[in-house]
Amino acid sequence: MTKDECKKVVLDIIADIAPDEDLSNVKPEVRLRDQLQLDSMDFLDIVMELRKRHSIEVPEADYQQLASLDSCAEYLTPKFNALAAKG
Amino acid sequence: MKPARIVITGVGLTAPNGNNLAEFRQNLLAGVAGIERMEIRYMGSQLAGVCHYDPLKYQKKKEVRVGTRAGSISIYCAREALADSKVNFAALPKDRVGIYIGCTEHGNVETENEIFNISKFNYDTKFWSHYHNPRTVANNPAGETSLNLGITGPAYTIGAACAAGNMGLIHATQMLRLGEVDFALCGGVSESIHTFGIFAGFKSQNALATHDDPKKASRPFDKARNGIVISEGGCLYTLERLEDAQARGAKIYAEIAGYHVNSDASDYVLPNPVRQAECVRSAISRAGLTPRDIHLVNTHATATPLGDIQECEAIRAVFGEGCPDTYINNTKSFIGHCMGAAGALELAGNLPSFDDLTVHASINVDDLDPLCALPNLVLNQPRAVAKVDTLLNNSFGMLGINSALIVKRFHP
Numbered sequence: 001m002t003k004d005e006c007k008k009v010v011l012d013i014i015a016d017i018a019p020d021e022d023l024s025n026v027k028p029e030v031r032l033r034d035q036l037q038l039d040s041m042d043f044l045d046i047v048m049e050l051r052k053r054h055s056i057e058v059p060e061a062d063y064q065q066l067a068s069l070d071s072c073a074e075y076l077t078p079k080f081n082a083l084a085a086k087g
Numbered sequence: 088m089k090p091a092r093i094v095i096t097g098v099g100l101t102a103p104n105g106n107n108l109a110e111f112r113q114n115l116l117a118g119v120a121g122i123e124r125m126e127i128r129y130m131g132s133q134l135a136g137v138c139h140y141d142p143l144k145y146q147k148k149k150e151v152r153v154g155t156r157a158g159s160i161s162i163y164c165a166r167e168a169l170a171d172s173k174v175n176f177a178a179l180p181k182d183r184v185g186i187y188i189g190c191t192e193h194g195n196v197e198t199e200n201e202i203f204n205i206s207k208f209n210y211d212t213k214f215w216s217h218y219h220n221p222r223t224v225a226n227n228p229a230g231e232t233s234l235n236l237g238i239t240g241p242a243y244t245i246g247a248a249c250a251a252g253n254m255g256l257i258h259a260t261q262m263l264r265l266g267e268v269d270f271a272l273c274g275g276v277s278e279s280i281h282t283f284g285i286f287a288g289f290k291s292q293n294a295l296a297t298h299d300d301p302k303k304a305s306r307p308f309d310k311a312r313n314g315i316v317i318s319e320g321g322c323l324y325t326l327e328r329l330e331d332a333q334a335r336g337a338k339i340y341a342e343i344a345g346y347h348v349n350s351d352a353s354d355y356v357l358p359n360p361v362r363q364a365e366c367v368r369s370a371i372s373r374a375g376l377t378p379r380d381i382h383l384v385n386t387h388a389t390a391t392p393l394g395d396i397q398e399c400e401a402i403r404a405v406f407g408e409g410c411p412d413t414y415i416n417n418t419k420s421f422i423g424h425c426m427g428a429a430g431a432l433e434l435a436g437n438l439p440s441f442d443d444l445t446v447h448a449s450i451n452v453d454d455l456d457p458l459c460a461l462p463n464l465v466l467n468q469p470r471a472v473a474k475v476d477t478l479l480n481n482s483f484g485m486l487g488i489n490s491a492l493i494v495k496r497f498h499p
Contacts, residue, residue, distance in 0.1 A: 017149075017152070018149055019148035019149055019152065020147045020148050020149050037149075041153070041217060041218065044217045045217075048214070048216070048217065051213070051214065052208070052214060
């Protein structure tokens with residue numbers, strides 16, 4: 001999985017949990033909470049959906065890694081690829 | 088000191104056969120029932136009363152996703168009631184507004200959904216939603232309404248089984264009289280069709296209605312009645328002290344005349360006609376009236392074989408043969424049993440009688456059960472009457488809670 005593909009995965013989840021938001025111009029380097037109406041429960045949703053849909057675990061200590069699309073891609077892409085390598 | 092006079096100044100509702108009072112009333116007079124078939128988890132196709140309001144009229148998509156059906160119904164009804172009341176909501180001190188919502192049950196829907204959800208993950212509870220607790224707390228429908236409207240006064244629910252709709256109005260009346268709030272949103276809601284447990288429970292009690300034609304399924308007083316049609320719905324009112332309503336020139340639907348609440352203390356599920364009669368008699372007495380003064384009795388009857396007979400026994404005991412101007416009807420025959428919303432919705436459906444002097448019928452009675460025969464029971468066709476100045480609304484519930492609420496035509 002590329003980092004761009006990883007960002008797409010995260011955006012797909014956000015589209016479901018924040019259906020009123022316009023996601024066409026999300027800036028990857030800007031904190032998601034600074035450009036979208038997302039609260040702490042929404043971030044728990046992102047964690048839950050990564051777990052449900054992709055079997056990706058994000059421990060609480062790493063939640064800050066989900067702050068922006070760029071940091072999500074940086075943190076999650078290796079996890080996706082490790083999972084894929086395991087088969 | 089005489090207690091403050093409390094009046095109804097707005098109505099917001101969603102019923103299986105109407106999403107506002109005008110539509111609801113029109114269908115009650117036209118004999119239009121709102122029952123359909125619905126797929127219920129584990130149980131397949133069942134009869135249910137489903138509401139078709141637009142949740143996005145007053146909620147964002149995210150609010151609908153995060154919240155509950157009962158919360159959504161409450162928000163819809165509260166907003167509709169406020170609009171109907173024509174109160175200047177922006178100018179209302181929000182800490183002086185109370186929200187009092189009756190519920191039969193709350194939390195079953197979300198709990199069942201979560202158990203179903205984790206069943207797909209080998210019952211691993213790490214897949215249990217972090218929304219479970221805010222969705223299932225008993226005050227959820229009132230809390231979601233306070234969030235949506237920015238109301239900072241007391242907002243809570245009242246658990247009173249199927250008497251809950253009346254209880255919302257009664258409690259709001261009490262709080263207004265105590266001076267706890269200056270404006271109240273009150274009534275009842277139900278999301279019960281989204282929990283298979285309610286269907287399965289009534290089925291196990293042999294109290295779940297069946298019929299080939301959904302529109303004929305809910306048939307209180309009919310000899311062939313065979314149980315309850317479970318429905319969702321909501322009805323919230325705006326209640327105010329009379330002087331406040333008059334000061335702003337509000338339209339007044341009716342005045343709260345009296346009420347009573349008591350308990351059977353005799354059985355978990357079986358009604359007790361002696362206690363029901365006591366409840367009704369006391370409500371009439373507290374309203375300063377006699378049975379002859381009651382012009383319309385809206386029954387609670389749910390179409391269970393025994394329950395209908397027992398309520399008729401209670402009504403017979405109170406009204407006997409000596410009340411020629413008292414007419415009796417039933418609204419569940421159109422909308423099924425809306426549980427926590429039932430009392431509030433059924434009152435609303437009859438309020439227009441003050442203006443149109445018509446009593447809507449109890450429909451679906453092809454063969455009247457002689458044990459349910461009452462004088463002036465209005466069957467199958469609405470009846471024009473000479474006078475409707477008072478309306479008694481019965482709502483009874485499991486564990487033996489009885490409520491009787493009387494409203495009267497407003498006279499300054």
